[in-house]
Amino acid sequence: MDPNSVALQRTTLENLSPTLSNVLIVGIIIGKQKPRKYLDTKSPVAGLYRAVWNFTLRDSVRDYINVTYWGSTEVIFQVNDKFHTRDVVEIINPIINVRNLNDHGEQYRPMVTSPYSLTLNEKSSIIRHEGNISEYLQLLKLPTKPIAGFLPxxxxHNNGAAITDFVNILVIVKGLGPIRTCNSRTNNETFTIRTVEVFDHTSPSLKVDIWENDIIQRSxxxxxxxxALFMTDLKIAWSNFQRQFIAKVTGRTIVTENxxxxxxQKLLxxxxxxxIETFDILDQLITSLPNPNTIQDVMTVRxxxxxxxxxxxxxxxxxxLYSFISEFDLDGLSRTLLIKCGKCKVEIKTSKCENSECPTVYENELVDPEFNFDIRVNVTDHTGTLMNCRLSGHAAEETLGCTAREFSNLSDEEKQMLKWKYLMERCAVYVAVLFVGHQKPVISILKIRLENPLEAIQKIAVY
Structure with a gap:
């Protein structure tokens, strides 16, 4: 539609009224949903499909509204591809409706402040706003709900089974998973999903599944x-695969970045x-554990x-555990050392820090890296094997008789000698099983002591 073909009156969301017509509204898209295709059963043309697209528009600190665009599949999918969150747009000649809060569709739309909703059709249009957009861009950092109402x-993690309503969270991004393509169970359509890992001051990890393409692109x-992310109206579900509670983005979700x-600000x-990394949290937990020599609860691997x-x-x-050390790869390809930047403490893979926030990067400062043991050990007895037990910190230094930095300078022959001191030998292995962030338990070795085989047999648990 040509916006110049009718006499338009510009208005704001605050001044909307169902009696208005031929209006023009300028605002910024703060959230959108992917369009849905449906069979038009009212059309005289058999098998005709149409589509609908929903997005949320904001034009002031206080006012934001939901917009629904109905049209042919070609038009709707084209306009969806053209406009995204952060775009400042002009809505031309919308239909202004009074919201029915009991309407079934309301539960699938973001919560908004306006008592109205906007509907676009063939007589309406949406175009990019060409004027000054700075005041609209500032609105992107304003939450759409009271931020103090976030759920830690x-x-x-502790009460997920009892959470049946939507939740809001204030979190920091920890890591981004790959974008995956999946097939729908109900039809042949494909969709994309990305899992984002987040944390806050109460927990080092929560997995959030994102299904909306617009949010995936923003991520x-x-x-x-x-x-920092303020994410509204997430659903909490138990993941049998991950054996923990996860959050899922819904059609109601609005994501406010920073x-x-x-x-x-406090959370940042x-x-x-x-x-937030597992090894950092483990090291903190281990320091609070009792002296390994006081551990007397003997068990089998089973x-x-x-x-x-x-x-x-x-x-x-x-x-x-009285068991064998069945895998202790000190001189092979397995990782034995964790090397961190001496300044920012972020793990480094090369000779220098690649963390863009680290002072060593932009100040060209030379800082010696930190060397830490991070060794994986398998422990076996007559009932089974504990895989990937972690030997690190003071326990590793005491076992190997050297520091991590000294170990890094050993030859392969010297590392091999250290390995065979314990490999396939009967040992007393002092172990802590730790649960970090409601993930799979981590088995950390606190001490390894070579044991006389005859004495070990007398002490070993039978079960």
């Missing part, structure tokens, strides 16, 4: 530890140095597996 991630610009609020400050599989409030336990 700890409560999601490409999110930076771990540096992007929102302007004291809560978000916390995120700079927060122990008993440890059984205890790990029992869902309980118990977050950690310690155990003494």
């Amino acid at each position: 991630l700890r409560d999601i 490409d610009h999110w930076r771990p530890r540096n992007t 929102p302007e609020s004291k809560e978000a 400050i916390y995120a700079k140095m927060a122990p 008993q440890v597996h059984d205890k790990m599989n029992i869902f309980s409030a118990e977050k950690q336990f310690t155990v003494l």
Whole structure:
């Protein structure tokens, strides 16, 4: 439609009224849903499909509204591809409707402040606004709900089964999963999904499944530890595959990036140095554990597996195993060292730090890296094997008789000698089983002591 073909009157969302017609509204798209195709049963043409597209428009601090665009599949899918969140647009000649809060469709749309909704059809149009857009871009950082009402991630993990309503969360991006393509169970259509891992001051991890293409595209610009997200109206579900509660984006979800609020600023400050990686959290937990020599609860490998599989409030336990070290790859291809930047403490893969936020990058400062043990060990007895037990920190130094930096300078022959000191030998292995962020339990070795085979047989658990 040509916007110049009718006498348009520009108005704002605050001044809307169902009696108005031929209006023009300027606002910024703050959220959108992918279009849906449906069979038009009212059309005289058999098998005719049409489509509908929903998005949310904001033009002030206080006012935002839901917009529905009905039309042919070609028009709707084209306009969906053309406009995205952050675009400032002009809505021309919409139909202004009074919202029915009891309407079934309301539960699938974002919560808005306007008592009205806008409908676009063949007599309406949407075009890009060519004027000054700076005042509209500022609205992107304003949450659409009171930010203080967010739910801590700890409560999601602890009480997820009791959460039946939508939740809002204020979080920091921890990591971005790959974008995956899946097939719908109900039809032959494909859709994309990305899992984003987030954290806050109460929990180091929550997985959020994102199904909306618009949010997936926006997530490409999110930076771990540096992007805060206020995500509204997520659904909480138990994942049998991941064995933890996860969150899912819904049609009601609005994502506000780096929102302007004291809560978000405090969380961003916390995120700079927060122990969010598993090895950092484990190292903190291990320091609070009792002296390994005081551990006297003897178990077999099978008993440890059984205890790990029992869902309980118990977050950690310690155990003494009399077993063989069945895998101890110190001189092969397995990772043995974790090397961090000496300044920002982020893991480095090359000779220098690649963290763009690290002072060493832009100040060209030379800082010696930190070397830490990160060794995987398999422990085996007559009942089974504990795989991927983690030997690190002081326990690794005591076992190997050297520091991580000293170990990095050893020859392969010297590493081989250290390996065969313990490999396939009967040992007393002091173990802590730790549950970090409601993920799979991590088995951390606190101490390894070579044991006399005859004495070990007398102490070993029979089960």
